[in-house]
Amino acid sequence: MAVSKEARDKTGGGKATGAASPNGQQPAAEQTPDLGGERLLELYRKMLLIRVFEEATQRAFRQGKIGGYLHVYIGQEAVATGFLDAYREGDKVITAYRDHAHALLLGSDPNAVMAELYGRGTGIVKGKGGSMHLFDVERGLMGGYGIVGGHIPLGVGMAYALRYEGTEGIVQLYLGDGAIHNGAYHEAANLAGLWGKSGMNPTLFIIENNQYGMGTSVERATAMTDLGAKFDSYGIEHEKVDGMDVAAVIACARRATARVRETGRPYAVEALTYRTAPHGAADIKESYRTREEINQWRQRDPLGLVEQRLLDSGAADEGRLGALRDEVKARVDEAVRFADESPEPPLDELHTDVYADVAAQQETEPTHA
Amino acid sequence: MPELTYRNALRAALTEEMARDESVVLLGEDIGVYGGTHLITQGLLDRFGAKRVIDTPIAEGGFTGAAIGMAMLGLRPVVEMMTWNFSFLASDQIIQNAAKLRYFSGGQVGVPIVIRGPNGGGVQLSAQHTHSLENLYGHFPGLKVVSPVTPYDVKGMMLTAIRDPDPVIFLEAGALYGTKGEVPEEEYTVPFGKARVAREGKDVTLISYGRQVNLLLRVAERLATEEDVQAEVIDLRSIRPFDEETIVASVKKTNRAVAVQEQWRFFGVASEVAAVIQERAFDYLDAPVERVSGAEVPAPYARNLEEAAFPSEQQVIDAAHRVLYREG
Ligand SMILES: Cc1ncc(C[n+]2csc(CCOP(=O)(O)OP(=O)(O)O)c2C)c(N)n1
Ligand SMILES: [Mg+2]
Numbered sequence: 001m002a003v004s005k006e007a008r009d010k011t012g013g014g015k016a017t018g019a020a021s022p023n024g025q026q027p028a029a030e031q032t033p034d035l036g037g038e039r040l041l042e043l044y045r046k047m048l049l050i051r052v053f054e055e056a057t058q059r060a061f062r063q064g065k066i067g068g069y070l071h072v073y074i075g076q077e078a079v080a081t082g083f084l085d086a087y088r089e090g091d092k093v094i095t096a097y098r099d100h101a102h103a104l105l106l107g108s109d110p111n112a113v114m115a116e117l118y119g120r121g122t123g124i125v126k127g128k129g130g131s132m133h134l135f136d137v138e139r140g141l142m143g144g145y146g147i148v149g150g151h152i153p154l155g156v157g158m159a160y161a162l163r164y165e166g167t168e169g170i171v172q173l174y175l176g177d178g179a180i181h182n183g184a185y186h187e188a189a190n191l192a193g194l195w196g197k198s199g200m201n202p203t204l205f206i207i208e209n210n211q212y213g214m215g216t217s218v219e220r221a222t223a224m225t226d227l228g229a230k231f232d233s234y235g236i237e238h239e240k241v242d243g244m245d246v247a248a249v250i251a252c253a254r255r256a257t258a259r260v261r262e263t264g265r266p267y268a269v270e271a272l273t274y275r276t277a278p279h280g281a282a283d284i285k286e287s288y289r290t291r292e293e294i295n296q297w298r299q300r301d302p303l304g305l306v307e308q309r310l311l312d313s314g315a316a317d318e319g320r321l322g323a324l325r326d327e328v329k330a331r332v333d334e335a336v337r338f339a340d341e342s343p344e345p346p347l348d349e350l351h352t353d354v355y356a357d358v359a360a361q362q363e364t365e366p367t368h369a
Numbered sequence: 370m371p372e373l374t375y376r377n378a379l380r381a382a383l384t385e386e387m388a389r390d391e392s393v394v395l396l397g398e399d400i401g402v403y404g405g406t407h408l409i410t411q412g413l414l415d416r417f418g419a420k421r422v423i424d425t426p427i428a429e430g431g432f433t434g435a436a437i438g439m440a441m442l443g444l445r446p447v448v449e450m451m452t453w454n455f456s457f458l459a460s461d462q463i464i465q466n467a468a469k470l471r472y473f474s475g476g477q478v479g480v481p482i483v484i485r486g487p488n489g490g491g492v493q494l495s496a497q498h499t500h501s502l503e504n505l506y507g508h509f510p511g512l513k514v515v516s517p518v519t520p521y522d523v524k525g526m527m528l529t530a531i532r533d534p535d536p537v538i539f540l541e542a543g544a545l546y547g548t549k550g551e552v553p554e555e556e557y558t559v560p561f562g563k564a565r566v567a568r569e570g571k572d573v574t575l576i577s578y579g580r581q582v583n584l585l586l587r588v589a590e591r592l593a594t595e596e597d598v599q600a601e602v603i604d605l606r607s608i609r610p611f612d613e614e615t616i617v618a619s620v621k622k623t624n625r626a627v628a629v630q631e632q633w634r635f636f637g638v639a640s641e642v643a644a645v646i647q648e649r650a651f652d653y654l655d656a657p658v659e660r661v662s663g664a665e666v667p668a669p670y671a672r673n674l675e676e677a678a679f680p681s682e683q684q685v686i687d688a689a690h691r692v693l694y695r696e697g
Contacts, residue, residue, distance in 0.1 A: 067493035067672060119493070119671035130495045130670030146497035147455065148427045181426035183458070213427055215403030221426040288402050344673045354666050361665075 035247055037315025043085070043246055044306045045324055047077040050101045051303055052325075052332045053110060054277070057100065057117055057131075060336065061281040066117045069146075070131050073101040075276035078302035079208050080105055082241075082249025083172055083269075086257040090167055092142050094155040095174035097132035098208075099144030102174070106139040114335040120342035127345040128353065148213075149175070149182030156188045156266075159203040160195055163264055170202040170260045178213020180230055181221055192266040193234035199264030204256055205231070207268065208243070210275040215288035228270040236266045243271030244300045247309075276301075370551040375542065378520035378552050379409050382527035383447065385556070387417055390445065393531060396423045396436050397449030397486075406451055407487060407546055433459035433484065437467050437536075440482040445531055450486035453540060454498045459484075460505075467536040468511030483530045487543025488516070489579055489631055490668050493675055499668030501632035503578065504641075506538040507608040513561055514608040516540040516578045520550035522606055525559030533561070542580045562610035566619070570599035573689050574619040576642050577629040578605035581680060585629060588685045598693065608638060616642060617649045624655040625692040629680050634662035659688040 035043070054072040061070045073080070076098075084105040087093070095102050103113050108124060116123030117131050125135050132146040142158060145151035155173035162169040179185055195201040207227050211217060218225050228238035241252040252269055260267050274297040278284060298304075310316040316324075354361045373381065387393045399406055401414035401424040414422040425432040429450070436446035450456045456463065467480045490499030507514045513535055517523040523541065530537040567582055568589050575585040582604040589600040601619050605612065620626050626646055628639035643658040664678040690696050 068495060068670060069498070116670075119673075121671075123671075127671035127674065128495070128669045130493065132497070133495060133670075146495070147458075149458075150497075178427045181428050183428065183430050214406070215399045216424060216426065220402070220424060283406070285403065287404065345669075345671050347673065347677055350664055350666055350669060350674050350677050 070281040078246040086253040090169035111338040114339040118339040121345035149184035153188040196265035205268035238268035243273030429458040434462040485539035488540035495670035496667035564612040564615040570601035656692040
């Protein structure tokens, strides 16, 4: 059953309360849990790893060491950090091309992730996919995908498969605000709602609403800017969360994952967040938004918020935070060094992995090339 | 003659035709406020307004279908595919509606639409973002498919495309947007169905389209200087309609041919070239026609693998040697 009309009217969609984000939308959730100093520090370390890692990838892109497209997660760290905090073994995670953070949070080796971006044979998919196609199946990462919306039906199908096999697993399906206007989303959400009626679709849709799909703001992409409401049509309940506040995301994620796990029915969370970096490393044009807007969101930088909380509560002092930064930076430096020193993939890798076995591949090769 | 980049030549064609013909409208993702991710439509929103330069959500099937509907009522939409890789989502509309409407309406409606955007690989975008789709769209009767490679041709063929009464698949050489060439100031058009002899020669014919034409020109230069072999280079430009005459005339002169394509070997444009030659110039051939194609794998990301996946100068030279019986 969808959220009641009254609830929507009160909150502008979903059951969110709290301070308005800079663009006037209603984010925030219930009372954020008291996470405790050490736990908060641990979350901070995770977000910092993402931030520092992403900054290193931007530098490497500028140096020409990373090619193709590169989309970083800077500004959005609290979203995946919060939701993947509720990840349990057996769950599956699927997302689009902005996927480095998801891999790092699931425990993928930063060396292998960086090496992938460098196109090295030691990369997490052997240098074959690059930034947009990170996979770590052992850790539940079922991929990054390059075609906007294209991965959404896959996630819904995975959720069915998890129940079919009788597991307790759920799918965390991440999608952008831009992807929700694509037909693939609408067809897949309808299926999820339908299959969920018989408990066969434990999909948690997580909309990373970073306000833009490339240069197009949400307002310029749809007349119904409450993205959670798109799920109403398919009988999927939804809420919003302040995607800049990792504690709020964690509280929401715990509840949302538990209900999806218990019911086998899909649920959706619209995380209100912001991409402070350009869309892709090559897209330097920022004519579609203002400096002031970026700065305004930066004031609620997800890392900054946690730092403040740590300092205010006395859980950490500047010295401790500084030591943590050094530690994370050293880890990322190591990943960069590893990637830089790794060899290119061997040329015969070109022809592997097209089919399950190389013999099948050879059968489809021209006899005379 | 002034020099323009491929990008600016393309924009000039769009601008001039929009100024000349009020029925021309543009649709696509980030073509207006953002100015186009490849800057082809930069400045056009300011000049022509939001009614004619329509920014769309990421909904290729929807906006391409809507543009086809506009065309059915006489507008002349030019739809930008941010890259042709995203056209698979629109391909149902393109193939099932645009290509066939005239036919299954018994001639009552036409679809004067142009769908354009960058096509082809070479910039490490890996499997989902690297396709060369000439043969796919070229397969369907009802569509016209062109693939210009020079600034001169891209402008002249865009004007032809917009004025054409039928749907045109306009495949741009995305890797070459920044390259320059001569483009006259006065209006001109370049017809469809006419290949271009990009370099004349008498010893062997090298045939391709799109950015591979530049590869062939480099190869021809090497063959000339290093081995005194004079290669003729044919730029097909137009895939459907397909210019058999220019190919056949050249092969009758050189008696040897190599067809090159970035796309996969099986069922590709080069196969069509080879078939036409054996049908119409069999008796003139001194060697079997050779094809050089992309490796039969989805495009890899790593630089060295990607390089190995596309035709190289050396592969083309080896193929030329084979048809010239100069192996080894
Ligand atoms: C089908 C398709 N159309 C267009 C693109 C080009 N493109 C890549 S990312 C993007 C914006 C997507 O925005 P959103 O879903 O909000 O994700 P974000 O980049 O903000 O994380 C576009 C248009 C694409 N990759 N796939
Ligand atoms: Mg977005």
